[in-house]
Amino acid sequence: MTPAPQKEINCAEAIEHLYAYLDGELTTELELAIRRHLAACARCFPEFALERGFLRFVQARTRLRGVPDPLRRRVFEALFADERQQPG
Amino acid sequence: MVTGLSLTAEDRRHAFEVEALPHLDSIHRVALRLTRDATDAEDLTQDTMLKAFRSFHLYRPGSNIRAWLFTILRHTFFTQYRRRQRRPDVDDAEMVDDFSLYRAVQEVDPEGRFFEQIVDDTVLRAIDDLPDEFRETLVLSDVEGLRYDEIAEITAAPVGTVKSRLFRARKALQRRLYDYAVEMGYIKRKVE
Structure with a gap:
């Protein structure tokens, strides 16, 4: 049995699916097709790499700070107070 | 996993602490970006956690707790906070x-x-x-x-x-x- 022909995509199709690819939202078939395209395409590969770097940068810069301790205490106290008011 | 209707108050709080409270950082981060105001974000975080605690019996154990908490957060923001905020929405x-x-x-x-x-x-x-x-x-x-x-x-x-x-x-x-x-x-x- 011969394997099914692999899906081929061009640059425009690859760019159209750029974010869905980086977000891990594509079907396996399309994801593999894009991965093959990127391995062979000197134009698309750096653009995908830049966009991936941008998404990593945004996540790194926006997750630096946690909940301030006073707020954490305030939430705990509010839950305790609420529990005491409610019938078990 | 704690399930069932006959939970004591203590069981319920313990389950909430284990399931929901680890997401407090996420809730506060999203509250900060929605309100764009540190004081409003603190109030919204507390309101969200209190509402989630009071309706925790509606949460199905093992389902998507973060999505459930974010839904409560977003609803609370748009119904109670958005209109009284001074900063208008951007066109x-x-x-x-x-x-x-x-x-x-x-x-x-x-x-x-x-x-x-x-x-x-x-x-x-x-x-x-x-x-x-x-x-x-x-x-x-x-x-x-x-x-x-x-x-x-x-x-x-x-x-x-x-x-x-x-x-x-x-x-x-x-x-x-x-x-x-x-x-x-x-x-x-x-x-x-």
Whole structure:
């Protein structure tokens, strides 16, 4: 049995699916097709790499700070107070 | 897993502590970006956790707790906080979607090394300049890492709308940060 022909995509199709690819939202078939395209395409590969770097940068810069301790205490106290008011 | 209707108050609080409280950082981060105000964000975080605690019997153990908490957060924001906030929503018309970061930087900094010079406050302010629906979509995806279908459920929008909002929000954020980097001299503007 011969394997099914692999899906081929061009640059425009690859760019159209750029974010869905980086977000891990594509079907396996399309994801593999894009991965093959990127391995062979000197134009698309750096653009995908830049966009991936941008998404990593945004996540790194926006997750630096946690909940301030006073707020954490305030939430705990509010839950305790609420529990005491409610019938078990 | 604690289930059933005959929970004591203590069991219920323990289950809530184990399941929901580890997400307090996420809730507060999203509250900050939705309200764009530190005091409102603290109040919204507390209101969200109290509401979640009171309706915790409606949460199905093992289902998506973060999506459930974000849904409560978002509903509380739009019903109780949004209208009394002084800062108006930004007009959607300002949302560009034809900006290509790669085209802008490919000749001078194709790897985007200028990002490294942009500090967190600048990124947060740029996100805060996005219109409500674009800001919430970007934050749920790019800060909190939720999937398209989870964001669609939380924001009560079709998946296609989530994708298009995310696309436009990312382009707008890139354009703002690129302009900022040019202004600061981190990168040279492309000559058209």
